[in-house]
Amino acid sequence: MSDEAPSAALPPLRRNRDFNLLWVGQVCSELGTATATLAVPLLVLALTGSAVQAGAVRTASAIVGFALRLPAGALVDRWNRRVVMITVDVVRFAGWALLAALVLGHRVNLPVIVVIVCVNAAADVLFDPAESAAIAQIVPVRQRSLAFARNEARAYGTGLAGPPLGGLLYGLARAFPFVANAVSYAISVVTVWTIRTTLRAPQSDRPPQHLLHDMRDGVRHVLGDPFLRAVLIVAAPVNFATNGSFFVAITVLRLSDHSAAEVGIASGVLSIGGFAGAIAAGRIQRWQPSVRSLALLVMSAFVVGLLAATGVTTHLIVVIPLALPLILSPAVNAALFGRLSTRTPDHLQGRVSSVVVMFAMAAAALAPIICGALVEVVDGAAAMGLCAAVAAGATVAAMLSRGLRTEAD
Template identity: 45%
Template structure:
């Protein structure tokens, strides 16, 4: 018999393994479903546009539009996750996305899926995606004990890597059955997510007294001030930003470099798959790694090893073997990523978590959005070795930040309001 977690003592919940934590398991499963659906439709959107118009530019524009929406709305979404009831917000986003993809599936079936409609639905889904994410991340610290938050984020990392691996293949299969099928499948995953989140018993945020009297802009500013006033979070951004840029740029550089050296599309796909498998295995192992290595030593080992592996990949540029060091490097990334966000969630006041997570994610990943363009320019103008060397330099900056800045060693316990 599964215990009712609303009646358990906090000490019982704190000692509960994640696999027995009913509410966290429901949240995890809900996002396993929805992330798989999203990975399916990511492939289906450009395929649908190509079948209607035949323009590769339009097909690529969908992804670019969604990326811009996520960047622009990241901070407001974090503020809304702190202002509004997180459960209601998440349920509303799931319901809205289910309706959007049912509509797109129906229009595709009947032959009425025009290009403006496809872009409108894609943009609306991206808005709901970015509105959902901060609430889900902030809710984790309410459902698991502080000493298990990093483990929970590690499980989330494994979930995301698995979805990114399985989704495109499943999307291609479903699209071959019928153009509407991937979108109807995505709608089904949001319905499943809605049902699972609806059945979470415990609150997803701490009770608040009264109503918010401040404006949305001042709430966003409060989150920014908190991050800038935290030695730990500032150091996280200085360390994570170059690494995120390097990892994204390196993966694009591999594709471009191997393509220029005559490798066939199947081999290019195998190269990316090998790198992704490294990340998946690392995500599966992340919780075990964190249990045996404390935070700061883990950070130093990860960044130092990644620096050496990036350098090895640069030396092997143009050969298929350049993939292997990157796969090993991505094996280490999920553990430190989970540790960073685990510590952030465990130490940030709950009423600020949506905003703080959004600020950190935006600042730490902003440079990575320019990585594909940068990789393309380096490969085209200076060659593949130069492109990979730029990744080595980026990781060297992260290593310098990890060694030089004291904030990563003291954690997020020291906070100074500017």
């Protein structure tokens, strides 16, 4: 599917059987993940009463993902992508099923949670580039931006439904969100198994290279592109501010004696703007705005939202100013990943997507523990203020970036 066919010969993406199977399986998987993502910090808070330790668990997971992302992308470009996705889902199923059993047996503790969350993070960094590479094999070039827009809708839709479901399930029994997550991975195994496209890694005429050599190829491709270089510089602080502010909002609400169900609903509200934007992403792309103009609009609105949220961190309405800027974010992401996919040779798909995600999420790994410490030592307003300052710096950098200006011309 990497060779482009004439546009008139392309059937609609909704009739692409293999893409639909992959997409539906990941709807289930990401819905389960969203329920567990809310439940894990609630479980840690119930066991320890510490926002710092709840943040440390998330930070540990992010650090593992950061450390393994480059080699994971290189390995995905060597291995059959179907085998990678199925194996990873089996591992994730086993981990979350184990956590559910330990919670049910009242034998769970913080070290066990950290190990399971970190193993899941290692599995995630293998699955994500494998899925991106699979899309490049399943979806024709002209439809890839639309495919990534549908993935944005999937992510925001599950982010909208998952946290309230996670809060509800956690309120019924602490183990239920983890049971739901395990089941979601079992469904994903079935859908990936039934995809007809081979999904083998492209064969190379070169003799096998050392893993470090393959990793360097992916880094060189990204750093050799002025636009992608600019994206990496801007995305890291934006993701720090996003991850940190969302963590502060959820943690402070829970510490302010809001129920798990209320926290779940508040978390779901964060996805409403993004879900609406994901649905409209295809129409926005038809207007052909530049990525730079969309990114500057979103980032400026995000700074304003963070400043507004600083004064209401203990109230449920804190999520409203954080959610509104997300309306245009899916269009930016879909355009970016669609462009990345079409510019990247098939044999580099896993590595390039891993490099972009790794650098973009680098600073986000530190956000929960830094913001959690500020919440405990000062208060939620100080932590939210830090996120606003970081986002403002990223916005200025985007305005001055030559790579983004060149892309807009």
